[in-house]
Amino acid sequence: MNNGIKKHIIWDFDGTLFDTYSVQARAMRDVLKEYYDVIEDAALIESKMLVTMSHALKFFIEERCLGPEFETRFYERARDYELEHAKPFDGVKELLDLICRYAGRNYLHTHRGASAFALMDKYQLKRYFTDFVTGEDNFPRKPDPAGLLFMMNKHGIDKPDAIMIGDRELDVQAARNAGIASCLITHGNESHTDADYTAFELNDVVEFCLRL
Secondary structure: OOOOOOOOOEEOOEOOOOOOHHHHHHHHHHHHHHOOOOOOHHHHHHHHHHOHHHHHHHHHHOOOOOHHHHHHHHHHHHHHHHHHHOEEEOOOOHHHHHHHHOEEEEEEEOOOOOOHHHHHHHHHOHHEEEEEEEEHOOOOOOOHHHHHHHHHHHHOOHHEEEEEEEEEHHHHHHHHHHEEEEEEEEOOOOOOOOOOOOEHHHHHHHHHHOOO
């Protein structure tokens, strides 16, 4: 793996650029309480979401014997909560701008669809990105590398110049499957990972992307 400067930074969305898990956990907790009279710990909900959202939904549907309408109710509530309460992590805008000013390029690879653009528009972040791969592009979900490889081929990105930054091991695995460097961002939490780099906070990304 090339340890030089990474000019092409491919970002995950949830838990990486935007602090959405706490908002999503609140939405799921409220739906469980209002529709099913189930009181669930927000920390447990968030821990299941950190695996994948599908894992969290499957867990509570099976654990609490819920009907398939639970998923629809959750996504409707989460969409409303996110637009009002979800925010980028501190320093996101400044970091994206810094990467652009030092001739780097930012890309987004997320399972989300239009909701990602709605939140990015709200905080005026889209202008810092060269391109996006979202759920609406219908690529297989990470850790399948198809979305990453498509974006890299589209923009002529050499593998040694690229890095995928995410908050979950599936982002690390997707990067490895695509043959590029990976970074796990933990936002201050301890984590065991096979990623090439670990960033405890966003500003740590500067060290290996730009070498400032």
